[in-house]
Amino acid sequence: MKKNFIIIFCMILSINVFAQESKDKHLAKLPAVEIQDLNGNAFNTADIQNDGKPVIVSLWATWCKPCIAELLAIADEYEDWVEETGVKLYAISIDDAKTSARVAPFVKGKNWEYTVLLDVNSDFKRAMNVNDVPFMCILNGDGEIVWQHTSYAPGSEEEVYEIIKSLVKK
Amino acid sequence: MIFNSIKRFLFASGLLFCCIYAQAQHQIGNSRISGDFGFNGMYYIPDSIIGAEPVDSKVRGNAFLNILYSNGGFSAGARYEFYMFPLIDFDKIGYKGQGIRYFFAEYTNKFISVTAGNYYEQFGNGLTLRAYEDRQLGIDNSLLGARIKLTPYKGIYLKGIWGMERRNFDSYLDRHDFVSGSDLELSFGEMFPVIQEKGFTARVGASFVSKFEQPDQNHIFTLHPGTDSAMQAIIPSDKWPKNVATWATRMTFGYKDFRLDGEYARKINDPNISNGYIYKPGESFFLSATYARKGLGIAASFIRADNMEFRSQRSENSNSLLMVNCIPAINRQYSYQLIGDYSYASQPNSQIGAQLQVNYQIPKKSVLGGKYGTDLTFNYSRFHDIERQLVPEAIENGTMTGTTGYTSSFFKFGPNLLYQDIGLEISHRFNNKKWKWILAYNYITYNLEILQGHAGMMRGHLVASDLSYKITPKHALRLELQHLYTKDDDGSSIYGMLEYSFSPNWFVSIGDDWNYGNPLEGHKTHYYNISCAYVWNTTRIALNFGKTKEGILCVGGVCRAVPASFGAGLSVTTSF
Numbered sequence: 001m002k003k004n005f006i007i008i009f010c011m012i013l014s015i016n017v018f019a020q021e022s023k024d025k026h027l028a029k030l031p032a033v034e035i036q037d038l039n040g041n042a043f044n045t046a047d048i049q050n051d052g053k054p055v056i057v058s059l060w061a062t063w064c065k066p067c068i069a070e071l072l073a074i075a076d077e078y079e080d081w082v083e084e085t086g087v088k089l090y091a092i093s094i095d096d097a098k099t100s101a102r103v104a105p106f107v108k109g110k111n112w113e114y115t116v117l118l119d120v121n122s123d124f125k126r127a128m129n130v131n132d133v134p135f136m137c138i139l140n141g142d143g144e145i146v147w148q149h150t151s152y153a154p155g156s157e158e159e160v161y162e163i164i165k166s167l168v169k170k
Numbered sequence: 171m172i173f174n175s176i177k178r179f180l181f182a183s184g185l186l187f188c189c190i191y192a193q194a195q196h197q198i199g200n201s202r203i204s205g206d207f208g209f210n211g212m213y214y215i216p217d218s219i220i221g222a223e224p225v226d227s228k229v230r231g232n233a234f235l236n237i238l239y240s241n242g243g244f245s246a247g248a249r250y251e252f253y254m255f256p257l258i259d260f261d262k263i264g265y266k267g268q269g270i271r272y273f274f275a276e277y278t279n280k281f282i283s284v285t286a287g288n289y290y291e292q293f294g295n296g297l298t299l300r301a302y303e304d305r306q307l308g309i310d311n312s313l314l315g316a317r318i319k320l321t322p323y324k325g326i327y328l329k330g331i332w333g334m335e336r337r338n339f340d341s342y343l344d345r346h347d348f349v350s351g352s353d354l355e356l357s358f359g360e361m362f363p364v365i366q367e368k369g370f371t372a373r374v375g376a377s378f379v380s381k382f383e384q385p386d387q388n389h390i391f392t393l394h395p396g397t398d399s400a401m402q403a404i405i406p407s408d409k410w411p412k413n414v415a416t417w418a419t420r421m422t423f424g425y426k427d428f429r430l431d432g433e434y435a436r437k438i439n440d441p442n443i444s445n446g447y448i449y450k451p452g453e454s455f456f457l458s459a460t461y462a463r464k465g466l467g468i469a470a471s472f473i474r475a476d477n478m479e480f481r482s483q484r485s486e487n488s489n490s491l492l493m494v495n496c497i498p499a500i501n502r503q504y505s506y507q508l509i510g511d512y513s514y515a516s517q518p519n520s521q522i523g524a525q526l527q528v529n530y531q532i533p534k535k536s537v538l539g540g541k542y543g544t545d546l547t548f549n550y551s552r553f554h555d556i557e558r559q560l561v562p563e564a565i566e567n568g569t570m571t572g573t574t575g576y577t578s579s580f581f582k583f584g585p586n587l588l589y590q591d592i593g594l595e596i597s598h599r600f601n602n603k604k605w606k607w608i609l610a611y612n613y614i615t616y617n618l619e620i621l622q623g624h625a626g627m628m629r630g631h632l633v634a635s636d637l638s639y640k641i642t643p644k645h646a647l648r649l650e651l652q653h654l655y656t657k658d659d660d661g662s663s664i665y666g667m668l669e670y671s672f673s674p675n676w677f678v679s680i681g682d683d684w685n686y687g688n689p690l691e692g693h694k695t696h697y698y699n700i701s702c703a704y705v706w707n708t709t710r711i712a713l714n715f716g717k718t719k720e721g722i723l724c725v726g727g728v729c730r731a732v733p734a735s736f737g738a739g740l741s742v743t744t745s746f
Contacts, residue, residue: 028197028204032241032278040422040543041360041372042327062199063503068604075449076542076603096371097295099497101431101458102527104417105467109529110545121292122302127245129206129236129745131305148708150743154638155673 027144030057031127035092036118038104043117045092045124052141053086054167056160058114059125059135061094062106067134070152074160075112081161082113085168089114094125094133136160140167206708206745208305209233211349212346220695221720230255231740234305245612248273253339257725258733265308267339267639272312283319288312291331293353293377294420297435297454297478300496301335307723307730309490310335311351324358329353335482335492346386347482349494351379371424378417381482381494385410388449394568401445405447405572411439416452416480418497431458435478435495441572445477445519448564451697452477454497454518455580465543467529471500476556476578478653479518489730496728501523501551501591504612506634507665508654512616513724514553514589522583523553547595548615555584555620587627588613603686608636618659622722625668644673650681661687677703677712683719695719709744 032046048055052122060067071091074081081087091114093103100120107116119125128135131150136149138160147163149156196202211231216224236248249272256266263440274287290312293299303310322328334342355375359366385407393403418435437452445452458471475497482492499516502525505567528548532539558576566572593612600606616628634652641647652665667681683697699716720734 009470025196025198028202031202031245032243034278034283039359039366039424040373041357041366042321063505063635065505072597072599076599097292097300097496098500099503101429101460101471102467102469103308104429105460105462105469105527106529107467108464109467109531109547110460111465111531111534111543121290123290126290127238127240128455129204129238131206131743131745132710146195148745149705150708150710150745151677151705153671153675153677153705154640154648155642155644155671158643159674 018157027140027146028157029143029145030139031124033119033124033127035124036120037135038107038116038118040118045127047115047141048090048139050086050088050141053088054141054164055139055143056087056089056164057137057139058089058091059130059133060091061127061133062099062102063095066131068110069154070134070136071112071114072110073154073157075110075114077157078113081113081164083104085164087164090117091115092117092119092124094119094122096120096122138163138167176269186693199241203237203238203239204746205235205237206743207233207235208741208743210257210739210741212735212739214258214699214735214737217717217734218694220697220717220736221734222717222736223733225253225258230257230261232260236501243278244276245278246273246275251339258735259730260341262733263308263730264338264491269339269416271310271336271339281321283317285317286315288336289317289331289333291329293329293351293379294375294418295431295433295498296496297433297456298377298379298416298418298480298495299331299349299351299353299503300493301333302496304725304728307490307725307728309728310336311490311493314342315348323361325357327353327355327357335494337482337486337492346384346458347382349379349381349482351377353377367521369426371422371429372421376418377420378415379494380416381414381480382412383410383414383483385412391447391569391571397568403567403572405441409442410484414438414440414480418454427461427463429460429462432456437478437480440477440480440484442479442481443487444479444481444571445575446570447484448477448479448573450575452480452519454478456498456500458500465531465533470524470526472524473498473500474522474556474580475516475518475520476573477519490728495551497521501553501589501727502549503594504614504630506610506652507650507667507681508652508663509612509614509630510723511719511721512614512628512630513722513729514551514591514616515621515722515729517553517555517588517620520555520558520584521553521588522556522581523551523552523588525549542599542601542603544593545597547593547597549591549593549595552590553588555586555588557582560565572656586617586620587615588617588620604640606638608634610634626658628656628658630654630658630662636703646671646673656687659691660685661689663687675705676699677705681716684702685719708746710742712738712739712741714741 037043068132140146179535214225233252236249252268272288276285290301301313313333317331320328330352334348358372389405394400395587416437420433423430433456435454441447454475460469480495481517486492497518501514530546532544534543541573556578563573564570595610597608612632618626630652638648648669650667654663663685665683669679671677681699697717703712715738718735722729
């Protein structure tokens with residue numbers, strides 16, 4: 001056991017040293033994970049993009065109250081956000097087989113304009129090292145992750161929008 | 171001893187953390203390292219009134235560290251868990267130990283994906299296979315072995331798996347069981363884009379899963395138990411089926427706003443402790459129909475499950491350990507404090523029921539809708555056990571064991587109501603956006619005897635209100651009030667919680683759950699809780715102090731017992 005730990009430790013250390021010397025170092029992009037769209041078609045998360053404009057990725061679930069509060073708060077502003085910055089929001093639901101069939105009626109019932117995807121086996125959640133939902137991250141026009149956040153407090157959508165605006169200005 | 175172990179763990183994870191941090195959230199070319207860490211600890215104080223027993227080590231905690239490495243199509247990862255002195259809930263279910271119980275290496279390209287090590291997987295709706303993880307419940311059914319996924323042509327998906335299921339921190343070396351299976355899915359919409367262009371979705375799938383288990387010993391049981399003619403009988407070890415098979419077929423059909431999903435599964439040859447060691451085949455049927463258009467969503471589903479509990483080991487009966495499949499609980503899930511204990515738990519061996527949910531938005535800018543619209547959610551669900559007629563041999567023997575048990579007619583509801591929920595939820599934002607209000611009413615009927623093992627039915631009315639007020643753009647108050655009115659079980663309770671948040675970093679809350687209607691004098695307890703959390707990007711640190719009621723915790727129809735506790739807790743999660 002102890003040995004395993006040391007091996008992993010050394011591995012990371014060596015990669016880390018390598019990292020600091022490399023000129024190719026840049027902000028991380030989204031991992032490529034096969035999930036589904038609302039029709040059940042395969043969708044690779046590496047294909048999340050918005051023609052050089054910023055992207056918001058939200059991990060949520062129909063049973064998660066703060067997630068819904070956050071997406072509702074953004075829904076009120078979304079039209080303006082899109083108009084002013086061209087931002088696009090991907091709402092990736094981690095609902096599993098029990099509730100995933102209810103995601104589409106839920107989203108339509110709330111009248112959300114987001115691109116909704118399904119991560120029924122939590123593969124994307126694991127690849128993103130997400131412990132709890134709500135989780136949100138922002139990608140710049142090159143698809144690099146510039147900001148990540150967990151949990152929701154009313155008003156934090158303002159911070160999200162500030163970041164989006166600063167990305168567009170650049 | 172305990173402090174040494176904890177110290178060692180903190181030291182190692184601290185080092186690791188520091189050296190990854192410089193590199194975190196960056197990648198070199200395609201190569202990236204990321205991870206997450208979680209700690210959940212508590213200091214326990216005994217309290218005889220709520221039933222919080224003294225525990226042998228007062229300071230306890232669960233901790234884990236995940237590390238992931240990826241480079242293009244290649245990825246590898248490991249999770250180290252330290253649960254030597256776990257929280258008492260986890261101690262009770264045997265989730266105790268330390269070590270790396272999750273590690274994998276995976277290669278994926280457009281046509282093939284190969285995984286070696288531990289992995290999570292699900293076929294269809296999970297009726298035949300569902301290897302998953304729920305850290306809150308202490309469930310980790312990951313398979314250790316190999317998996318191959320193939321996409322030979324657009325819209326054709328093939329999967330093959332082989333592996334041994336994880337059983338807490340027990341060794342894999344002395345195991346005599348494994349699971350293997352395959353799954354095929356054909357997505358016609360992806361194969362022939364013209365189908366999708368016309369607004370259709372069509373998909374079919376089939377899966378086959380088999381469990382191998384080396385028979386270990388004879389099973390001794392009693393014929394005519396409790397009578398004068400009681401006598402011992404035996405199922406010899408060579409009569410145990412070595413292989414148990416399940417298979418399922420499924421389909422999805424959609425046209426524009428309408429969608430229909432269905433799956434039917436069967437299982438043979440599985441005498442096990444949960445079904446009383448009978449040889450009856452099991453079956454399950456799941457059907458869901460949804461309709462969704464702007465401002466309206468309707469979802470209806472039906473489920474029937476008969477003798478479908480399926481585990482890696484036939485004698486395993488502790489909660490959710492070694493479960494191979496998962497029969498979904500299709501009721502609506504709530505996060506209301508007062509009805510947490512009355513959440514429906516899926517009954518894979520005997521349930522039939524249906525659920526209907528309607529989401530409707532009263533249009534924006536109308537009289538009732540206001541500027542932002544008013545959301546309505548209506549919900550109804552009802553579940554029964556299945557109807558059963560004992561087979562003549564079982565009647566003759568005075569026990570089902572060793573026979574084919576019973577027969578059951580497919581669409582008949584059994585005599586026992588398990589759960590019923592009628593609910594309405596209204597959510598409204600007021601015109602200045604400062605106020606938001608959610609009001610809900612539920613009438614719940616819950617079978618305590620079958621679902622929790624103590625007598626009676628619980629019938630209760632719940633009224634819940636959740637009011638938020640934005641003081642300034644960053645400061646907000648949220649007040650939750652709930653009242654559960656019932657004459658059954660522990661009687662009525664009232665709950666209040668006030669939360670103050672200073673976005674995006676601080677949360678402070680104070681709450682009290684008062685069981686004022688408890689029929690026992692001296693048990694009208696206040697379960698109070700004070701908590702404070704600090705969130706910085708992906709790091710969350712929370713402190714809390716208070717009392718937790720003895721009850722059950724359910725996540726998605728899977729439940730575990732929660733012992734009463736009193737004390738102070740610290741939880742830290744972060745990802746990098």
